[in-house]
Amino acid sequence: MDKILEVSTQAPESNNQVPFEFSKDLDAAFLSATYGSNLAFGVKMFGIFVNSIQQDLDILESSATNNDYSTMRAIAHKIKNNFTWVGLSELSKLTGQIETLASEENSSVVSVVKDLGDKCSARLPFVEAQYRSLEAATTAC
């Protein structure tokens, strides 16, 4: 974690000479291809994600507790691509599974929701660190 922060918070000396380094704990290749030439765009996208994901996960978990398949499906559909935008494509796949299972009203969805919550909690600090480093880099520019 410390290593990641150290790498990703480095501000570039110049945009043309030192490309911004994206966190290796996220999908750095995707993030670089998507935001490498427009870090301000990355700041906006990470900002939206960081400020909304917890609320969406809370709704997803409470709907799982209540076996509310319709809400589970709607929230999973809403957030599944959001993970990809912050370099967590494997969580997008997991959320896609929730959407499918919820639309089938399959009770095994509850455990997948829990799995998603756990994995997201584990990865969220990396996303937040990347957000901070992007902000720092754009402020430096």
Place this chain on the structure above:
Amino acid sequence: MKTILVDDNLMEIEALKSYCQSSSDIELAGVFQNAQQAMSFLNKEEVDLMFLDVEMPEMTGLELIDNLSYLPQIVLTSSNREYAYEALEYEVTDFIKKPILLKRFQKAMEKVEERHRRINEVALSSAATELYVRSDGKLVRLPYDEILYFENVGDYIKVISERGMHIIYGALKTLADKLSYPRFLKVHRSYIVNLDKIVDIEDNSLVIGKKVIPISRAHKPLVISSINLI
């Protein structure tokens, strides 16, 4: 190209906004997070292009298309590939599977621009030979070579053709700007005539069919210079 974005997902909207703002061809006219808001806007204003999410609560993107009185170019977006079939059925310009990345957006814009160019070519080719007027809830095609003359009557214009008369709302000046047929000539503040339909010209009037049309003093030199006077 006047464009709107319709998507209930903030991140997808932000991505599209960013791409649109970096494209000099796009004028972003509106961003809507549900289909109803977009429909209200489209009922008041025409746009050239709409990026439209399929799956939205309350009203889907496909329902929005079904409810529109005119169709701009549409790029359908969805995270489910199964909607690609619907995209074909609706004859939209392109279908993009989310997340929408810049390269895929650029590819879609190439298709949009190509279709825009073809539509303009067809419209220009049509404008060179004909016009359409609204009549009894229909759009009636009038080839230029069948039109005898246009007559201004108050806030309306009578369009007299070989097949009959149509009345349209508007000013003769505005109409004159839209006519790209070189044989139409304004001969009086209230008349534009088809030079090929003139039977004869006498002093300050001309005859088309049985109609005697005045020629104003100001327009007479242009009338005389437009005919093959021997």
